[in-house]
Amino acid sequence: MWWSKLTGRLERASALDPVTDTVERGVHAVLPRGPAKDALHGVWLGHAVHPLLVTVPIGLWTGALLLDLTGDPGRRRAAQTLVGAGVLAVAPTAATGLADWSELGLFRRPKRVGLVHALANGLTAGLYAASWLARRRGDQARGTGLALVGAGTMAVGGYLGGHLSYSEGVGVNRNADVSPEPADWTDVAAEADVQAPGLHRVEVGGEPVLLNLHAGRWRAIHARCSHYGAPLDTGTVDGDCVICPWHGSAFSLEHGGVERGPATSPQLSYDVRVTGGRVQLRVRR
Ligand code: FES
Numbered sequence: 001m002w003w004s005k006l007t008g009r010l011e012r013a014s015a016l017d018p019v020t021d022t023v024e025r026g027v028h029a030v031l032p033r034g035p036a037k038d039a040l041h042g043v044w045l046g047h048a049v050h051p052l053l054v055t056v057p058i059g060l061w062t063g064a065l066l067l068d069l070t071g072d073p074g075r076r077r078a079a080q081t082l083v084g085a086g087v088l089a090v091a092p093t094a095a096t097g098l099a100d101w102s103e104l105g106l107f108r109r110p111k112r113v114g115l116v117h118a119l120a121n122g123l124t125a126g127l128y129a130a131s132w133l134a135r136r137r138g139d140q141a142r143g144t145g146l147a148l149v150g151a152g153t154m155a156v157g158g159y160l161g162g163h164l165s166y167s168e169g170v171g172v173n174r175n176a177d178v179s180p181e182p183a184d185w186t187d188v189a190a191e192a193d194v195q196a197p198g199l200h201r202v203e204v205g206g207e208p209v210l211l212n213l214h215a216g217r218w219r220a221i222h223a224r225c226s227h228y229g230a231p232l233d234t235g236t237v238d239g240d241c242v243i244c245p246w247h248g249s250a251f252s253l254e255h256g257g258v259e260r261g262p263a264t265s266p267q268l269s270y271d272v273r274v275t276g277g278r279v280q281l282r283v284r285r
Pocket residue numbers: 225226227228229230244245246247248249261262263
């Protein structure tokens with residue numbers, strides 16, 4: 001498909017990197033890591049907020065397009081209202097997207113695609129804002145024309161947004177297919193091998209698990225970061241949390257919950273016991 005080839009070229013377009021780096025620095029300056037950014041990521045929700053919000057302007061503008069195309073003058077006022085409401089929904093939608101995009105770190109390909117995704121959506125917002133102004137002045141033909149062009153750029157932005165999620169895996173839970181196993185106690189290591197301070201990686205049922213002994217208490221969570229798949233056993237311990245080495249998400253070592261984004265999905269956590277000098281795990285229900 002020609003559009004897949006075009007997207008592949010966009011992913012490899014290293015000429016965009018200076019621009020992505022500059023925009024990323026700007027986003028970090030305006031929106032540093034902290035509670036506000038975590039709220040935009042969707043830590044409070046348990047998954048990304050951005051895919052949820054994008055449906056608002058898309059739905060409103062698609063409704064306006066339908067009313068425009070039916071050609072009934074009685075519906076013009078309703079179409080104008082939908083166009084204006086869609087424009088108002090752009091700011092929070094863009095803020096959530098920029099927050100997620102700015103935490104992709106060294107992953108160049110999704111950052112390049114994300115930049116063009118944002119530019120297409122920015123252009124779409126501008127076209128719909130101009131459409132609303134034209135309608136307000138009574139220039140229905142111009143308002144409809146601008147909205148039609150906006151629908152085209154919206155399709156481009158939407159396609160690239162879908163590509164980011166479904167092909168590049170941005171905003172998805174990297175552990176979605178991890179089965180909650182084992183249900184029964186399973187031997188994973190000799191106690192002597194994993195009792196030193198710090199983080200230890202063991203495997204259970206083919207899955208990597210992070211083990212930590214702190215103040216006589218064992219903690220164990222899945223070792224692949226739900227944000228983008230980093231090995232958490234190479235991270236650092238901060239209090240009761242492990243800090244992801246790639247983008248700084250903090251997960252509770254006690255229960256796997258997200259204490260700080262950009263990750264939004266919790267890690268699987270495990271019960272731990274020591275029997276006869278052997279460490280055993282089972283998934284915490
Ligand atoms: S991989 Fe991004 S925060 Fe862990």
